[in-house]
Amino acid sequence: MHCLDRAHETGFKSKAFVRALEVARSLPPDELAQRADAGTLTDLEGIGDSSAKVIRQALTGGDVAYLADLEASTQVAITAAGAVYRDALLSDLHLHSRWSDGGATIEAMARTAVALGHQYMVLTDHSPRLTIAHGLSAERLEQQLADVATLNQQMAPFRILTGIEVDILEDGTLDHGDDVLSQLDVVVASVHSKLRMAEKEMTERMVQAVANPNVDILGHCTGRLIGKRDPSTFDADYVFAACAQFHTAVEINCRPERLDPPRPLLQIAIEYGCYFAINSDAHATGQLEWQPHGCNRAADVGVPLDRVLNSWPLEQLLAWVSAN
Ligand SMILES: [Zn+2]
Ligand SMILES: [Zn+2]
Secondary structure: OHHHHHHOOOOHHHHHHHHHHHHHHHOOHHHHHHHHHHOOHHHOOOOOHHHHHHHHHHHOOOHHHHHHHHHHHOOOOOOHHHHHHHHHOOEEOOEOOOOOOOOOOHHHHHHHHHHOOOOEEEOOOEOOOOHHHOOOOHHHHHHHHHHHHHHHHHHOOOEEEOEEEEEEOOOOOEOOOHHHHOOOOEEEEEOOOOOOOOHHHHHHHHHHHHHOOOOOEEOOOOOOEOOOEOOOOOOHHHHHHHHHHOOOEEEEEOOOOOOEOOHHHHHHHHHOOOOEEEEOOEOOHHHHHHHHHHHHHHHHHOOOHHHEHHHOOHHHHHHHHHHO
């Protein structure tokens, strides 16, 4: 599952695969074998060509080969220059769990982060406005903080920082009040609605959010989905100048369908002296391995490595977010 998450951009295919496995498991074993022989697995609802292939390989004892293949073929490619950034990363500052729309528990995400060599991570589930993503109300967030405290005792010295991906509302205010946001270690603020707003309004909206003292990182700033949704339009000079002035880092979002900001915007952010965060925005454990996408881009445009927040030791990051 981990590899499938890593391999697929939307998570759809891995969900489809899980469903196919459920269908396969519900069949009597001889019917499964017969269908595999006869090539009629795909007649079953929920089993497509690739799932059928996996089932056939599993039945003939080829499962190990399949997994080895998958491991090799789903590795995210990294350039030599990108590897310098990836090697420097000590954490991931934007990721989701089952508490909102992620597919894995906080613990599973944390254990994967440890396995990837991270020293800490920030848990950033969605805020309540994003109802389709089961955004966290203040009450649920409080429960989550208690869970995180328990996990931190179990997983020390690894540290799960508390956080949220808070929606930037249409008027530039945030989807939680300062009373809630000020309790959290790190706040990522992102636009998820009205992405087609006129440039002037979008600029004001973003600048207001970026200027909020509780906001530490501006998430996927243009909201683009490559090939599906154009980037939103805003005055990059104003927005990145505000990011620099108010010490709000610009996220380099590593999701393959986002890769946000686009390179020209990233260059403008560098010119304004912004800070950056190279974040996976993972919604499943395998997606935590997407940071190379952002590292490659950071290297391409020459993001100063010492300005990348998640290359800093935990104490340095905590001092920066609390001072700014
Ligand atoms: Zn988001
Ligand atoms: Zn997110």
